[in-house]
Amino acid sequence: MRERELLQRIADRSADLPESFDRVLVGPGDDCAVLAPDGRRLVLTTDHLVQDRHFDDTLPLELIGRKAVMRSVSDIAAMAAEPAWALATALLPVGYAHADDLFDHMAHHAREFGCPLVGGDIASLPAGSDGPISLTVTVGGYAENPVLRSGARVGDLVYATGELGGSMTNNRHAKATPRVAVALELARLTTIRAMIDLSDGLGIDAARIARASGVRLELDADAIPIHTDASGLSGALGDGEDYELLFTAPSRATIPESIGVARITRIGRVVEGEPATIVRMLDGSTVDASEQGFEHG
Amino acid sequence: MRERELLQRIADRSADLPESFDRVLVGPGDDCAVLAPDGRRLVLTTDHLVQDRHFDDTLPLELIGRKAVMRSVSDIAAMAAEPAWALATALLPVGYAHADDLFDHMAHHAREFGCPLVGGDIASLPAGSDGPISLTVTVGGYAENPVLRSGARVGDLVYATGELGGSMTNNRHAKATPRVAVALELARLTTIRAMIDLSDGLGIDAARIARASGVRLELDADAIPIHTDASGLSGALGDGEDYELLFTAPSRATIPESIGVARITRIGRVVEGEPATIVRMLDGSTVDASEQGFEHG
Numbered sequence: 001m002r003e004r005e006l007l008q009r010i011a012d013r014s015a016d017l018p019e020s021f022d023r024v025l026v027g028p029g030d031d032c033a034v035l036a037p038d039g040r041r042l043v044l045t046t047d048h049l050v051q052d053r054h055f056d057d058t059l060p061l062e063l064i065g066r067k068a069v070m071r072s073v074s075d076i077a078a079m080a081a082e083p084a085w086a087l088a089t090a091l092l093p094v095g096y097a098h099a100d101d102l103f104d105h106m107a108h109h110a111r112e113f114g115c116p117l118v119g120g121d122i123a124s125l126p127a128g129s130d131g132p133i134s135l136t137v138t139v140g141g142y143a144e145n146p147v148l149r150s151g152a153r154v155g156d157l158v159y160a161t162g163e164l165g166g167s168m169t170n171n172r173h174a175k176a177t178p179r180v181a182v183a184l185e186l187a188r189l190t191t192i193r194a195m196i197d198l199s200d201g202l203g204i205d206a207a208r209i210a211r212a213s214g215v216r217l218e219l220d221a222d223a224i225p226i227h228t229d230a231s232g233l234s235g236a237l238g239d240g241e242d243y244e245l246l247f248t249a250p251s252r253a254t255i256p257e258s259i260g261v262a263r264i265t266r267i268g269r270v271v272e273g274e275p276a277t278i279v280r281m282l283d284g285s286t287v288d289a290s291e292q293g294f295e296h297g
Numbered sequence: 298m299r300e301r302e303l304l305q306r307i308a309d310r311s312a313d314l315p316e317s318f319d320r321v322l323v324g325p326g327d328d329c330a331v332l333a334p335d336g337r338r339l340v341l342t343t344d345h346l347v348q349d350r351h352f353d354d355t356l357p358l359e360l361i362g363r364k365a366v367m368r369s370v371s372d373i374a375a376m377a378a379e380p381a382w383a384l385a386t387a388l389l390p391v392g393y394a395h396a397d398d399l400f401d402h403m404a405h406h407a408r409e410f411g412c413p414l415v416g417g418d419i420a421s422l423p424a425g426s427d428g429p430i431s432l433t434v435t436v437g438g439y440a441e442n443p444v445l446r447s448g449a450r451v452g453d454l455v456y457a458t459g460e461l462g463g464s465m466t467n468n469r470h471a472k473a474t475p476r477v478a479v480a481l482e483l484a485r486l487t488t489i490r491a492m493i494d495l496s497d498g499l500g501i502d503a504a505r506i507a508r509a510s511g512v513r514l515e516l517d518a519d520a521i522p523i524h525t526d527a528s529g530l531s532g533a534l535g536d537g538e539d540y541e542l543l544f545t546a547p548s549r550a551t552i553p554e555s556i557g558v559a560r561i562t563r564i565g566r567v568v569e570g571e572p573a574t575i576v577r578m579l580d581g582s583t584v585d586a587s588e589q590g591f592e593h594g
Contacts (some may be wrong), residue, residue: 003592026445030509031375031493032340032445041322042339043329046384046435048420078328087343089433091388097545124344125429130422136386138343138435146331148323196328214329295300 002207003122010103014117021116023084033118035085040142045075051132055174061098063174064135065105071199072139073113074178074243078197080187081143083115094124096103106137113178115139122222147247148189152194152213156248158268159255164202165230167241172229176243182259190254195247195257201240201293203277209246210275211292217248218278219289235280238292300419303396311414318413320381330415331408332382337439342372348429352471358395361432361472362402362552368496369436370410371475371540375494377484378440380412380477384552388431391421395559405436410475412436444484444544449491449510453545455565456552461499462527464538469526479556487551498537498590500574506543507572507587514545515575516565516586534576535589 011029018024026034046216049055049068058069069086076083088106094097099122161182167173175288179197186192194209202224206217226236244262246268249255258264268280277289308326315321328472346365356364366383373380385403389510396419407414422428458479464470476494483489491506501522503514523533536551541559545567546552555561565577574586 026443030425030445030447032342032378032438032443034376034445035339035341037336037338039334039336040334041334042437044332044382044384044416044420044437045329046386046416046433048386048388048418050388050420050422052423053420057341075328075352079331081329085341087341087435089343091344091345091347091431119341119343121343121345121433122351123347123431125347126349129429131427132388134388134420134431136343136385136433140339140341140437141329146323146328148331189436192585 006099006122009100013107017116017118024116024118026120028120038142040144041146043076043079043081043141043143043146045072046136046138049070049135057097059171059174061101062105063171065102066109067174068135068137069106069109069113070176070178070243072137073115073180074197074199076139076141077178077180077183078195078245079143079146080183080192080195081141081146082184083113083139083141084108085140086115087138088117088120089136091123091125093130093155094127105193109158140209147192147195149194149196149209149212152215152248152270154215154270154272155251156193156270157251158217158219158248158270160225160244160246160267161262161264162242162244163225163227164242164244165227165235165239167239169229173241178243179245179262182262185259191250193248193250196246198242198244198246199240200245200295201238203237203289205246205291205293206277207275207290210277214275215270216273216276217268218271218280221279221281223265223267225263225265237289240294282291301523303419306397307400314413314415316429321413324415325417335439337441338443340373340376340378340440340443342369342434342439343433344368346432356468356471358398359402360468362399363406364471365432365434366406366410367473367475367540369434369495370412370477371494373436373438374475374477374480375492375542376440376443377480377489377492378438378443379481380410380436380438382415382437383407383412384435385414386419386433388420388422390427391424406439444489444492446491446493446506446509449512449545449567450505451512451567451569452548453490453567454548454563455514455516455545455567456561457522457541457543457564458559459539459541460522460524460560461495461539461541462532462536463524464536466526469537475540476542476559479559482556488547490547492542495539495541495543496537497592498535499543500534500586500589502543502590503574504572504587506545507574511572512567513570513573513575514565515568515577518576518578520564522560522562532584537591577584
């Protein structure tokens, strides 16, 4: 399929966007998409999904498309914002047979997550190159008061949603549901001081809140919710790709035990000290877990 | 340089964004960037720049970074919108020595064009792969009344800015100044019915307005402004990468002969008929130029 035909099919499939999504005034097909104004703050993120880096050839095409969108939506959730629109790019081998299906999957899941694909771009790899396939998805969302990584204060308690580790099992890393509803409900119910989504691993990601806030996150080994797929605590700390939320809240805040299907577990506290993720083990010893995880560069 | 160090340098270099750009509340470094609300419509575009597709190794690094940003800004100009923010991604070989410089160039030119880089993502090619380098730049802008491709009406006159063709000479394709100021001034002065930026070539791009508007664009061969670098009319119609504007306006509209350094030339008219770019030659014969140009897929 020529690029022009593919772009036309994407435009045709998107023709209902203005009637299906209030904010979308013009979808794919012009120089730019056009979105209605929104009086809240605009939050923006973009992420790569690269073959042999973030997925391998055993991952079904639908889950490749889903994961590309999901990763960026998870960043929107981590701001306690509402996803609103998405743009996707794909770099594909010349004559790649599944381009149309891949965009269809991305478009389907983007709608499902509330951020319809309003535009994008397709490019071909140089002739003779068969990879890597590379997708990028940019998502915009809106929030009155986005929650940053930098708001954690000494005395806050630390919470995680869901269960952590072992996300490679059964391709759970590509099937995760970004915690948008949980984040919006938390922000509505109570005060969230700092938040991040767990993409690289609890150890690394908690240290990011610590560095941004100038504090130390002390986690209790026996409190961390370990997924049954994980190989114990080290898996929960370092496997990554959980797409759960890690957040801090004042100790007086009332945090529900669950929102929807997502359990919420108190796993530690914010203390003074050189920024780091410190895990307090059952025997009282402590371990610096700030490097536990995987930077998906 | 590790990804984490590079991201930290980008965040450090961007620390002044909130004070330098009113709209930017949070720049690079959190899960998302945060932008202040804007009461106008949001216009959005994203574009690839791929090694051996859109540039070759003779193009200096600065112009690679500049072109990646410029192409998207040109799409914003084509909506008669004001660029406001940008997000960039780069897919680079493992250990690529110029990553920091490349982002520095993109950031510099993004600021120059009024759309500071507020976020992005870096990914590495699989080990052992040296290419292609791929950049994507997403730009958001604002306009009260974005100008679409679909607004051309029979009886409108057709105009182009600048001179067309030969853009490969002296790397002009990477040095072009997106016609943002011209577009904003035109929209302020008069009624623009339809507009597109000339990226793929006058023939192809005029046909896009024609198809979107359900009309035919008839251009006068002797009126088309041919750049001195171009090999005559065919170059002006088909070389592409001019990053000038093509627009239609009602015949009663007063269009200035130039805005700033950009000459504005009336080159034809909108007529009834099957959508196409038709060029009327000096001898009165006509040529269908709808396929003249290059689709940069």
